[in-house]
Every structure is written in structure tokens, then in C-alpha cells.
Amino acid sequence: MTDASAPKTASPQTDKRAADDLFRILERKISSGELEEGAPLPPEREIVQTYGVSRTVVREAVLALSNKGLVEAKPRFRPIVRKPSADTALETIESLVRRLLVQPNGVKNLFDTRILVEAALVREAAVKANKSDIANLKTALDANLEAISDNDAFYRSDMAFHAIFFDISGNPLLPAIHRAYTAWLAPQWKQMPRMADRNRTNYDSHKAIFDAILMRDPDAAEAALRRHMTDAWTQVQMTFGDI
Amino acid sequence: MTDASAPKTASPQTDKRAADDLFRILERKISSGELEEGAPLPPEREIVQTYGVSRTVVREAVLALSNKGLVEAKPRFRPIVRKPSADTALETIESLVRRLLVQPNGVKNLFDTRILVEAALVREAAVKANKSDIANLKTALDANLEAISDNDAFYRSDMAFHAIFFDISGNPLLPAIHRAYTAWLAPQWKQMPRMADRNRTNYDSHKAIFDAILMRDPDAAEAALRRHMTDAWTQVQMTFGDI
DNA sequence: AGCCTGCTTTGGTATGACCAAACTAGACTC
DNA sequence: GAGTCTAGTTTGGTCATACCAAAGCAGGCT
Numbered sequence: 001m002t003d004a005s006a007p008k009t010a011s012p013q014t015d016k017r018a019a020d021d022l023f024r025i026l027e028r029k030i031s032s033g034e035l036e037e038g039a040p041l042p043p044e045r046e047i048v049q050t051y052g053v054s055r056t057v058v059r060e061a062v063l064a065l066s067n068k069g070l071v072e073a074k075p076r077f078r079p080i081v082r083k084p085s086a087d088t089a090l091e092t093i094e095s096l097v098r099r100l101l102v103q104p105n106g107v108k109n110l111f112d113t114r115i116l117v118e119a120a121l122v123r124e125a126a127v128k129a130n131k132s133d134i135a136n137l138k139t140a141l142d143a144n145l146e147a148i149s150d151n152d153a154f155y156r157s158d159m160a161f162h163a164i165f166f167d168i169s170g171n172p173l174l175p176a177i178h179r180a181y182t183a184w185l186a187p188q189w190k191q192m193p194r195m196a197d198r199n200r201t202n203y204d205s206h207k208a209i210f211d212a213i214l215m216r217d218p219d220a221a222e223a224a225l226r227r228h229m230t231d232a233w234t235q236v237q238m239t240f241g242d243i
Numbered sequence: 244m245t246d247a248s249a250p251k252t253a254s255p256q257t258d259k260r261a262a263d264d265l266f267r268i269l270e271r272k273i274s275s276g277e278l279e280e281g282a283p284l285p286p287e288r289e290i291v292q293t294y295g296v297s298r299t300v301v302r303e304a305v306l307a308l309s310n311k312g313l314v315e316a317k318p319r320f321r322p323i324v325r326k327p328s329a330d331t332a333l334e335t336i337e338s339l340v341r342r343l344l345v346q347p348n349g350v351k352n353l354f355d356t357r358i359l360v361e362a363a364l365v366r367e368a369a370v371k372a373n374k375s376d377i378a379n380l381k382t383a384l385d386a387n388l389e390a391i392s393d394n395d396a397f398y399r400s401d402m403a404f405h406a407i408f409f410d411i412s413g414n415p416l417l418p419a420i421h422r423a424y425t426a427w428l429a430p431q432w433k434q435m436p437r438m439a440d441r442n443r444t445n446y447d448s449h450k451a452i453f454d455a456i457l458m459r460d461p462d463a464a465e466a467a468l469r470r471h472m473t474d475a476w477t478q479v480q481m482t483f484g485d486i
Numbered sequence: 487a488g489c490c491t492g493c494t495t496t497g498g499t500a501t502g503a504c505c506a507a508a509c510t511a512g513a514c515t516c
Numbered sequence: 517g518a519g520t521c522t523a524g525t526t527t528g529g530t531c532a533t534a535c536c537a538a539a540g541c542a543g544g545c546t
Contacts, residue, residue, distance in 0.1 A: 017318060017528090017529060017530085018529080018530070019529080019530090027338075031342055031345075043495075043496060043497085044496075044497070045495090045496075045497095053530085053531085054530055054531040054532070055531085055532085056299070056302075056529080056530060056531065056532090057529085057530065057531085059299075059303070059497090059498090060302070060303070060306055060529095063303055063306055063307065063310075064306065064310055067306075067307055067310035067311065068310065068338055068339060069339055073497095075260060075497085075498090075538095076496080076497060076498080076537085076538055076539070077496090077497080077538095077539080078496075078497080079497095084339045084342045084343055085343075086343060088339065089336045089339040089340055089343060090336070092335060092336050092339055093332045093333070093335050093336050095270075095311060096311060096312060096327045096331065096332040096335055097332055099274055099327045100327055100328070100329060100332060102274075109414045109415060109416050110416065112412070112414050112416075113414065113416050113417065113420075116360065116363050116364070116367075116412075117359065117360060117363070119363060120359050120360070120362060120363040121359070124359075169355070169359075171352045171355050171356065172352060173352050173353065173355075173356050174356065177356075260497090260498060260499085261498080261499070262498080262499090286526075286527060286528085287527075287528070288526090288527075288528095296499080296500085297499055297500040297501070298500085298501085299498080299499055299500070299501090300498085300499065300500085302528090302529085303498095316528090318507095318528085318529085319506085319507055319508070319527080319528060319529080320507095320508080320527090320528080321527075321528080322528095487546105488545105488546085489544105489545085489546075490543105490544085490545075490546090491542100491543090491544080491545090492541100492542095492543095492544100493540105493541085493542085493543100494539100494540080494541075494542095495538105495539080495540070495541090496537100496538090496539080496540090497536105497537095497538090497539100498535105498536085498537090498538105499534100499535085499536080500533100500534085500535085500536100501532100501533085501534085502531105502532090502533090503530100503531085503532085504529105504530085504531080505528105505529085505530080505531100506527100506528095506529090507526105507527090507528090507529105508525100508526080508527075508528095509524105509525080509526065509527090510523100510524085510525070510526085511522100511523095511524085511525095512521105512522090512523090512524095513520100513521085513522075513523095514519105514520080514521070514522090515518105515519085515520075515521085516517105516518095516519085516520095
């Protein structure tokens with residue numbers, strides 16, 4: 001059954017490839033919900049039957065879905081349908097970005113955009129952080145202090161502190177952006193020697209930002225954030241000599 | 244020739260796929276410059292010979308390169324090597340983002356991040372725009388004024404005005420981000436009726452931002468920008484009823 | 487009930503073949 | 517001799533078939 005109307009023999013290929021068509025068909029079935037999130041794709045041989053195309057075409061279409069992040073294809077299993085999230089979107093360009101970063105000033109440019117964004121976020125926080133947000137910041141700050149002597153723990157609590165700024169607005173894109181920043185910049189930071197006094201300095205910087213937010217002073221908050229970030233950048237540069 | 248050492252028969256597939264390996268090999272050859280930008284990839288059949296794999300594997304690897312934006316594969320031509328740029332990186336997630344946008348508040352969330360970023364940029368412009376930057380803004384502003392009666396022209400000059408803020412810092416990532424914003428948000432704006440009086444209002448908004456920058460007043464510049472953007476958002480909402 | 491074994495399913499790969507568009511080079515015309 | 521036409525040669529796109537090995541399953545054994 002389901003012979004459909006497709007011409008069986010070597011297709012008289014017109015302008016576009018059959019693989020693209022099938023890709024679009026599957027794409028639609030996923031976004032329309034006909035193929036449910038978490039469910040596996042039909043077996044390749046079944047898709048072959050259904051659409052009257054060769055397995056080659058099916059594989060290429062599925063591979064494209066996988067590359068675009070619409071399905072998750074583990075080496076030897078049926079591909080699992082994945083609805084797109086901001087995270088998967090950013091994961092998709094992960095390798096691209098990694099290549100961008102090795103270009104001259106690549107890391108610096110990315111880091112600068114982070115400063116730009118996070119400066120705006122701390123300003124926002126200074127203006128409209130509510131009780132709950134401030135409590136979260138305080139908790140994270142305390143965690144910083146407690147972890148000063150434990151580099152790994154401090155690294156985590158450091159990221160957690162910054163993450164809060166990306167959460168405050170409630171815009172779901174921002175936390176994803178923060179994760180992207182940390183993931184992409186991590187290779188630089190990881191190798192940076194982390195000593196207790198560095199952690200102490202960072203804690204102080206965090207506290208300065210926090211205090212400025214408490215005072216509802218966006219200018220001071222931004223200034224503190226920028227000091228903190230440029231300081232961190234200086235540290236990275238000292239570690240790597242130059243970038 | 245080039246029989247190499249690969250076992251010819253059906254490969255005893257271990258843990259990972261040969262296509263991934265070949266992908267990584269080609270990936271390296273591209274980023275190392277061994278395969279030059281703009282040059283075509285070798286013919287599939289030649290790659291088959293060189294690496295002792297089947298054409299199936301070669302096709303999958305090349306398709307993966309194409310999906311990641313490392314090569315540009317037109318329907319019937321040899322794939323052309325493309326070095327990654329911020330633009331290609333963002334093009335890669337284009338379809339993903341498009342899907343993100345149809346989710347509840349998708350457009351709004353993206354637009355909010357644009358406001359966040361551009362607000363930060365106009366602040367920056369107010370503080371450190373140099374003569375040349377300001378001249379560019381003036382030129383763009385004049386172009387706005389001139390195009391008020393021509394909707395298409397105004398749309399272009401409108402974008403050009405905003406683009407300047409993304410150029411000022413000299414960070415090459417930002418112009419790419421601007422293009423991504425305009426491309427992704429364009430579907431909404433395109434359908435918006437553009438009347439001369441709307442253009443006039445937008446021109447006035449632009450002028451307010453420009454004036455604030457001239458006065459070196461970041462707070463005023465940000466405020467003017469936010470008014471402009473929220474006004475634009477209101478217009479979009481009125482056009483679509485609700486989003 | 488729990489473990490073992492063998493059949494079936496399914497993705498990964500290899501081959502070989504054919505089509506049609508693109509490319510190339512030699513023949514032909516002016 | 518420059519330009520054009522044409523036949524043969526690439527080359528990407530697709531199809532069909534076959535085999536491997538891991539995963540999944542089911543029936544049988546302990």
C-alpha cells in the first residue's frame with residue numbers, strides 16, 4: 001500500500017532534490033505535532049515505503065533533520081523527535097561558533113557582546129528586580145562566599161550568580177543565551193588558574209554589583225559589572241599571554 | 244591507487260559512523276585552509292578513492308558540511324568551501340529560530356532581546372560615538388526624511404539607521420546580529436501597513452534618539468529608543484490583532 | 487521469576503547502475 | 517581565427533540490493 005503517485009524508476013530529477021522535499025515533509029509533520037516530541041521516527045525502510053523514495057533519500061532527509069536539531073539521532077537508534085528550543089537552536093551552531101572563536105579577536109568579540117548584554121541586564125535588575133530576584137542574588141552571593149576555597153565549587157556558584165541576571169526578565173531566550181556564553185567561553189576560562197584570592201576578588205565584585213542593585217542604582221550596577229568583566233578579561237589575557 | 248589501508252568490505256562498524264569521521268576530516272581540511280575558501284570540494288568519487296569509503300559515506304559527510312554551513316551546495320554543482328562567518332552561523336539556525344518564533348510570545352521574546360541590545364548600543368553611542376559615527380547617523384536620518392513618502396525606501400533607510408548602532412563598536416558580531424534580527428522579524432513588519440504619517444512618526448523617533456546622542460545623554464537616548472521600539476511593537480500588535 | 491539463546495528489526499555501509507544537468511573539447515561555420 | 521554547435525565526459529542525485537553488527541524480542545531453559 002501507500003504506493004502513492006511517485007514515479008518508481010530513477011527519478012527524472014527536475015530542479016530540486018527529492019531529499020529536500022522529504023525533509024520538508026518530515027519537518028512539517030514534526031512541527032504540526034503529527035510526529036510527537038520524544039517519539040521515534042518511523043524506521044527508514046517504512047518511510048521508503050510510505051513516500052516511494054529510496055533509502056538514500058530518506059537517510060539524507062533524516063540526516064538533515066538531525067543536523068538542524070529537529071531530531072536527535074544517536075549512533076544506532078531510531079531518531080527521536082525533538083521540538084526546537086532556544087537551547088537546541090544554539091547547540092546547532094556550536095561548532096560554527098567554535099570556529100569563529102579561533103579567528104583573530106574572536107573570543108574578545110564574543111566576550112564584548114556578553115558585557116554589552118549583561119550590562120544591560122544588571123541595569124534592568126537595578127530598576128526592576130523584585131524581592132524574589134534579590135533574594136536569589138543574595139543566596140548566590142552567599143554561595144560564592146562559602147565556595148571561595150573550593151575552585152570548582154566557586155566556578156559553579158560564579159556562573160549561578162551571573163545566570164540570575166539572565167533569568168530575571170522572564171524572557172526564555174536569555175537563559176539560553178547565558179548557557180551559550182558560558183559554554184563557548186568556558187574553554188578559555190577553564191585553563192585559567194583559580195586561586196582563592198582571585199575568588200575573593202570576584203566575590204567582592206559580585207557583592208559590589210549586588211549592592212548597587214540594592215541601592216537601585218543602574219549606573220553603579222553597570223559600572224561594577226563592567227569592572228568585574230574587564231577584570232576577568234585581563235585575567236584571561238594574563239593566562240594566555242595574548243589572544 | 245590510494246587504496247590506503249581501509250578494509251574494503253562492509254566495514255566492521257565499531258562505535259561511531261564513518262561518515263562522522265570523514266566529516267571531521269573534511270572539517271579540519273577546511274578550517275586549516277588546505278581546502279581554500281571559494282574552491283570546490285573534490286568530486287565525490289575522488290573522495291571515495293582518497294579515503295577508501297563508500298559514496299554513501301561521502302555524501303552524508305558532505306551533506307553534514309553543507310548543513311553546518313561549511314560548504315555551499317547548490318543543487319547540481321560541486322560544493323563550494325565557505326569559511327564560517329557570524330552570518331553563516333546565524334543562517335544555520337534560521338529554520339530553528341523560525342520555529343521558535345511561532346511559539347507563544349516567540350516574536351515578542353525575540354523583539355525584547357533586540358530592545359535590550361539596541362538600548363545598550365544607543366547608550367554606548369551616546370557616550371562614545373565619534374564624529375564619523377554621528378555623521379553617518381545624520382546621513383541616515385536625512386535619508387529617512389527624504390523617503391517618508393516612499394514606503395519601500397523608508398523601510399530600507401529605517402533599517403540602515405538602526406544598523407549604524409550595530410556598527411559603531413566595530414565588533415563584527417553585532418552587524419550580523421542586526422541582520423539576523425531584521426531577517427527574523429521581517430515577516431511581521433512586512434505585512435504592517437506603512438503610511439506616510441507612520442513614517443513621519445518613526446522619523447521623529449529616530450531624530451529624538453539622534454538628538455539625545457548629540458547631547459551625549461545616554462539615559463535620554465535609551466528612553467527615546469525604548470519609546471520608539473515599544474511604539475513599533477504596538478503597531479505590529481494592532482496589525483495582527485494579537486500575537 | 488529470571489537468565490540465556492537465537493531470530494528479527496534497524497541503522498550504517500558498500501556496490502553498482504542510471505539519469506540529467508554541467509562541463510569540455512573538438513568539429514563546424516562565417 | 518573567433519564564435520558556435522555538438523557529442524562525449526564529468527559529476528551530483530537517486531535507486532536498488534546486499535551485508536554487518538548492535539538492539540530489541542520472544543520463546544525456552546534453569
